[in-house]
Amino acid sequence: xxxxxxxxxxxxxxxxxxxxxxxxxxxxxxxxxxxxxxxxxxxxxxxxxxxxxxxxxxxxxxxxxxxxxxxxxxxxxxxxxxxxxxxxxxxxxxxxxxxxxxxxxxxxxxxxxxxxxxxxxxxxxxxxxxxxxxxxxxxxxxxxxxxxxxxxxxxxxxxxxxxxxxxxxxxxxxxxxxxxxxxxxxxxxxxxxxxxxxxxxxxxxxxxxxxxxxxxxxxxxxxxxxxxxxxxxxxxxxxxxxxxxxxxxxxxxxxxxxxxxxxxxxxxxxxxxxxxxxxxxxxxxxxxxxxx
Amino acid sequence: xxxxxxxxxxxxxxxxxxxxxxxxxxxxxxxxxxxxxxxxxxxxxxxxxxxxxxxxxxxxxxxxxxxxxxxxxxxxxxxxxxxxxxxxxxxxxxxxxxxxxxxxxxxxxxxxxxxxxxxxxxxxxxxxxxxxxxxxxxxxxxxxxxxxxxxxxxxxxxxxxxxxxxxxxxxxxxxxxxxxxxxxxxxxxxxxxxxxxxxxxxxxxxxxxxxxxxxxxxxxxxxxxxxxxxxxxxxxxxxxxxxxxxxxxxxxxxxxxxxxxxxxxxxxxxxxxxxxxxxxxxxxxxxxxxxxxxxxxxxxxxxxxxxxxxxxxxxxxxxxxxxxxxxxxxxxxxxxxxxxxxxxxxxxxxxxxxxxxxxxxxxxxxxxxxxxxxxxxxxxxxxxxxxxxxxxxxxxxxxxxxxxxxxxxxxxxxxxxxxxx
Numbered sequence: 001x002x003x004x005x006x007x008x009x010x011x012x013x014x015x016x017x018x019x020x021x022x023x024x025x026x027x028x029x030x031x032x033x034x035x036x037x038x039x040x041x042x043x044x045x046x047x048x049x050x051x052x053x054x055x056x057x058x059x060x061x062x063x064x065x066x067x068x069x070x071x072x073x074x075x076x077x078x079x080x081x082x083x084x085x086x087x088x089x090x091x092x093x094x095x096x097x098x099x100x101x102x103x104x105x106x107x108x109x110x111x112x113x114x115x116x117x118x119x120x121x122x123x124x125x126x127x128x129x130x131x132x133x134x135x136x137x138x139x140x141x142x143x144x145x146x147x148x149x150x151x152x153x154x155x156x157x158x159x160x161x162x163x164x165x166x167x168x169x170x171x172x173x174x175x176x177x178x179x180x181x182x183x184x185x186x187x188x189x190x191x192x193x194x195x196x197x198x199x200x201x202x203x204x205x206x207x208x209x210x211x212x213x214x215x216x217x218x219x220x221x222x223x224x225x226x227x228x229x230x231x232x233x234x235x236x237x238x239x240x241x242x243x244x245x246x247x248x249x250x251x252x253x254x255x256x257x258x259x260x261x262x263x264x265x266x267x268x269x270x271x272x273x274x275x276x277x278x279x280x281x282x283x284x285x286x287x288x289x290x291x292x
Numbered sequence: 293x294x295x296x297x298x299x300x301x302x303x304x305x306x307x308x309x310x311x312x313x314x315x316x317x318x319x320x321x322x323x324x325x326x327x328x329x330x331x332x333x334x335x336x337x338x339x340x341x342x343x344x345x346x347x348x349x350x351x352x353x354x355x356x357x358x359x360x361x362x363x364x365x366x367x368x369x370x371x372x373x374x375x376x377x378x379x380x381x382x383x384x385x386x387x388x389x390x391x392x393x394x395x396x397x398x399x400x401x402x403x404x405x406x407x408x409x410x411x412x413x414x415x416x417x418x419x420x421x422x423x424x425x426x427x428x429x430x431x432x433x434x435x436x437x438x439x440x441x442x443x444x445x446x447x448x449x450x451x452x453x454x455x456x457x458x459x460x461x462x463x464x465x466x467x468x469x470x471x472x473x474x475x476x477x478x479x480x481x482x483x484x485x486x487x488x489x490x491x492x493x494x495x496x497x498x499x500x501x502x503x504x505x506x507x508x509x510x511x512x513x514x515x516x517x518x519x520x521x522x523x524x525x526x527x528x529x530x531x532x533x534x535x536x537x538x539x540x541x542x543x544x545x546x547x548x549x550x551x552x553x554x555x556x557x558x559x560x561x562x563x564x565x566x567x568x569x570x571x572x573x574x575x576x577x578x579x580x581x582x583x584x585x586x587x588x589x590x591x592x593x594x595x596x597x598x599x600x601x602x603x604x605x606x607x608x609x610x611x612x613x614x615x616x617x618x619x620x621x622x623x624x625x626x627x628x629x630x631x632x633x634x635x636x637x638x639x640x641x642x643x644x645x646x647x648x649x650x651x652x653x654x655x656x657x658x659x660x661x662x663x664x665x666x667x668x669x670x671x672x673x674x675x676x677x678x679x680x681x682x683x684x685x686x687x688x689x690x691x692x693x694x695x696x697x698x699x700x701x702x703x704x705x706x707x708x709x710x711x712x713x
Contacts, residue, residue, distance in 0.1 A: 008512060013509055030503065044374055113336070120564040120606035121340030125527055127680070134541040145543040216506040217533050217566060221338050225504035261510040265501035266473055 016150035026185025041224030049209020067210025078202025115220035149211030238286025326368035330394030337376025348618025444667025454695035468520035532557030568680035573710030
């Protein structure tokens with residue numbers, strides 16, 4: 001009975017945590033997976049979204065509502081950032097080089113220092129009525145601060161998937177990942193499509209940031225802890241697959257949860273990379289690389 | 293051109309004067325130049341919440357300079373940002389010593405950052421005060437190291453001994469130990485395990501978790517299943533929050549009568565405000581709380597002056613944990629320098645080993661390793677915390693000192709009972 005108790009709780013916690021990981025990784029799935037932009041600043045952008053949620057929460061808004069409201073301004077920030085990247089790097093043929101990687105490292109440092117200057121270095125958290133409480137179903141107990149953002153992720157994935165498969169612009173975003181020139185021949189401007197996609201990725205960062213600050217306090221450097229995991233999720237899923245990102249994240253979340261429950265918590269961070277290495281050895285395109 | 297012997301001699305004397313001049317001038321200048329105290333502080337990075345240490349140094353510096361300085365010389369602070377990275381520390385301290393030529397060193401914050409600088413301090417035979425470092429000098433055994441924090445002798449094992457003294461007094465036989473995978477936490481956890489062995493307590497669960505972990509539900513369930521009667525937690529601020537929330541959400545079992553011990557975080561205003569009543573019942577270490585048994589001379593004045601600076605700089609508004617001890621480090625230096633009449637590091641160190649110092653955190657005397665001769669780490673239980681109002685923590689009665697007996701301000705309440713409020 002004890003084994004069933006621990007296993008069920010580990011499974012449920014893992015799924016919920018994995019959903020949250022997916023929400024954090026979705027923006028990177030677009031920028032790195034579809035646009036092939038090495039956006040290592042993505043976790044820092046997520047933390048920026050967290051601070052936006054903290055500000056909104058200080059005015060009485062629920063952090064997820066604050067995150068959704070901040071999605072639009074973050075979208076425009078993403079559009080502006082991509083325009084800068086386009087003019088400085090992509091238009092000069094330097095899009096996929098170490099220099100663009102360096103750019104985004106620099107951007108992540110600027111975001112971090114900017115947050116330090118604006119907010120200081122103390123841990124920031126939100127106030128919500130559901131934090132500190134949990135849903136109990138039999139002997140399965142799920143804290144609401146994991147459950148609520150965890151439920152949001154599948155909704156976002158479904159909506160994003162629908163957008164990318166059932167709208168012309170969404171199809172164009174997927175097309176630009178395959179062949180820019182063909183898209184151009186079809187009369188669409190690849191740069192405009194990529195700008196729009198980058199904006200969507202930044203908007204997702206705002207929502208993911210709200211989820212991140214709900215599960216625990218953040219400081220300006222909280223994104224660093226997520227960097228390896230989000231890249232592992234995106235690569236494990238297969239570049240550019242949105243539903244695959246959710247499934248890969250859940251796989252990692254469940255694996256980490258079981259390792260923590262039955263082996264040792266200190267082994268859990270290695271789980272993501274162990275799974276990634278094992279998968280890439282067998283399927284270099286990732287688990288769902290063919291499904292876009 | 294023909295040079296006469298007289299001309300050659302004049303040129304030679306002039307050249308020698310030119311070579312010797314900087315030494316002569318700097319010697320004269322050195323007697324009047326400010327006394328420099330060098331340190332690194334985590335102004336950025338994950339440990340940047342400790343940067344209020346600088347305020348402690350600055351208030352002391354201002355006090356000393358307003359009183360005419362030390363030995364008639366102004367005091368100057370030279371502080372660099374170590375970015376919370378141990379890799380940055382050796383270079384910073386090399387610069388402080390070789391380029392900035394500071395007279396005294398203060399360590400970075402904490403054991404993780406101080407470990408890289410101790411071999412350097414020993415090799416260069418430099419006076420250094422450890423800023424809340426645990427067991428920093430246990431292996432190096434540097435005779436010019438002094439501890440700012442009241443860990444007491446044998447700090448690695450004993451700094452949290454008060455927690456285990458409480459456990460023993462409560463008749464606790466089964467202990468669980470939970471620690472973050474960092475230098476400080478693992479040192480504390482290992483020390484806790486040794487004390488358990490000494491007290492005949494069984495360690496029924498021993499878990500080390502990665503410091504980035506935020507979900508503790510599985511870990512807490514395992515502790516509950518182990519049947520532990522007390523849990524010794526060695527954590528840092530973000531994970532401390534996750535653990536407290538986890539206890540609130542999934543529980544730890546009614547058999548647990550003591551929880552906490554070595555959690556870094558509940559000393560900070562941001563966590564006190566965030567966690568509020570969720571902290572009730574937790575017994576945790578602290579260095580200073582505004583209880584009536586801890587009214588050291590100058591401490592309230594210091595905290596009053598600290599508050600507006602903290603507000604302006606957006607740092608911890610309470611300042612109980614680190615700043616008073618940073619002010620005290622200045623008092624250690626100034627008292628010893630005035631007593632010896634010199635900034636000679638060997639003489640200052642010798643004096644400190646032989647004499648006690650009155651500071652805003654009490655009278656301090658040091659042993660041969662530079663640790664305080666008397667452990668003064670407080671074990672405080674959160675009691676009757678209501679809501680999330682921060683100002684309540686400026687009053688007595690919210691962080692009740694339950695150990696050591698000399699500073700006790702209230703009685704320990706069993707964990708489950710205390711959480712009911």
